[in-house]
Amino acid sequence: MNLQALPDRRAAADPTAPALADDGIALDNTGFLTAVRRASATLHGHGVGAGDVVAVKLPNTADLVVALFAAWRLGAAVTPVNPALVAAEIAYQVADAGAKALITDTVCEGVDCEIVPVGELLAGPGLDAAPVDPGPDALAMVIYTSGTTGQPKGVMLDHANLLAMCGMVIDALALDDTDHSLLVLPLFHVNGIVVSVLSPLLAGGRTTVAGRFDARTFFERIEKARPTYFSAVPTMYAMLAGLPSDVRPDTSSVRFGICGAAPASAGLLAAFEARYGIPIAEGYGLSEGTCASTLNPIAGHRKPGTVGLPLPGQRVRILGADGGDARAGESGEVVIAGPNIMRGYLNRPEATAATVIDGWLRTGDIGRLDEDGYLVLVDRAKDMIIRGGENIYPKEIETVVYQLPEIAEAAVVGRPDPVFGEEPILFVAPISGVILDSDRIHQHTRTGLAKYKLPVAITILGELPKNAVGKIDKPALRHLDAQTR
Known part of the structure; x- marks a missing residue:
């Protein structure tokens, strides 16, 4: 299975099954493929081909998801750009990634590449060629994450990274063609892309892009879309837990919620679950690890105060001060290995060499493994x-x-x-x-x-x-x- 041909396979298997929706449109599998083909033809007309990088600066919409698959269809990679960045930050990322084109819904000054207005993206006839398969080692995404030097670094993820990560998520969450994710996290992060878009689509399910998160209307979206799961950050759970007591939504469609990106208090998650009847699984991961490395089991024992067990196919170790494995229960640096570990930082071989050593990702985070192998985060070694x-x-x-x-x-x-x-x-x-x-x-x-x-x-x-x-x-x-x- 590969990402380039996923729209084709879905359309062939079940043409009228739902695939992707947002506040304005709802695409079945055939409509999704048509949109991707049109966008692919448009990008090809702007000179995009295999090995190129396409920057995408859009708010959370179905168009952004279509843009991802259109670029992959041509054998190109994608670098998602945070729409909140100022002009200088956007220009830096586009230049550092060597982007051939930028898909955007706004005017972007100081950017030296082809500009593709989002309104033009789907206007083409869709007369594209068959999807290109550049192989699992081909670059798929460049996700920018700042480092301690202050210069944002491009995390290079290949197709093998994404497919391995999605396989782990599908396995850990037991996703299948009945699952429906409600996306509330930004699509310039790997969490939103991997957990809420790629994994459900690969599993045969579907995604609804909710746009900008608003605690006051979130449960209205739940009741209308009837998703089976969503992924959010602790701030969102805190806002939802703080809603007036007369807010009593129907959450019966939701199997679970996921909490990540920052530490959450056990009390907050327990209060949310007790009020809304939605089990929350807390996890941990980094962009350099494609998304997630540990997760509290959805169907197993969830331990409050921990970020769960290593995902299938990953290994987690704790390094002591001497560089060897810490003793049982002792704290040290968390290091991770698996097929999800990044190819490296774009154009930064020294930073890559200092971060990935003998296949192990040095996270810079301090943690310990409890007696059952659950990871407990103690502190962040970096000042993030x-x-x-x-x-x-x-x-x-x-x-x-x-x-x-x-x-x-x-x-x-x-x-x-x-x-x-x-x-x-x-x-x-x-x-x-x-x-x-x-x-x-x-x-x-x-x-x-x-x-x-x-x-x-x-x-x-x-x-x-x-x-x-x-x-x-x-x-x-x-x-x-x-x-x-």
């Missing part, structure tokens, strides 16, 4: 902030702040937030003799960062605290923030 399921890397914000000539020192840390989990806050110190203006800093960050990355507070100090080796002491800054709130 997770705001409502979105990864924010302090170095990326700090790099933008350091563009201001009056800034001598800058440091970003996470502040706990009851709704979003964490929020970024910024500490700065001026060069000698300069008076800093927090409004000017706010204004500057708004031009260089997506809205969700903006610091919620700026604290100006004469000098930032340092540790014994002279580095900025971020634990001290977190402590300072806690004392002053």
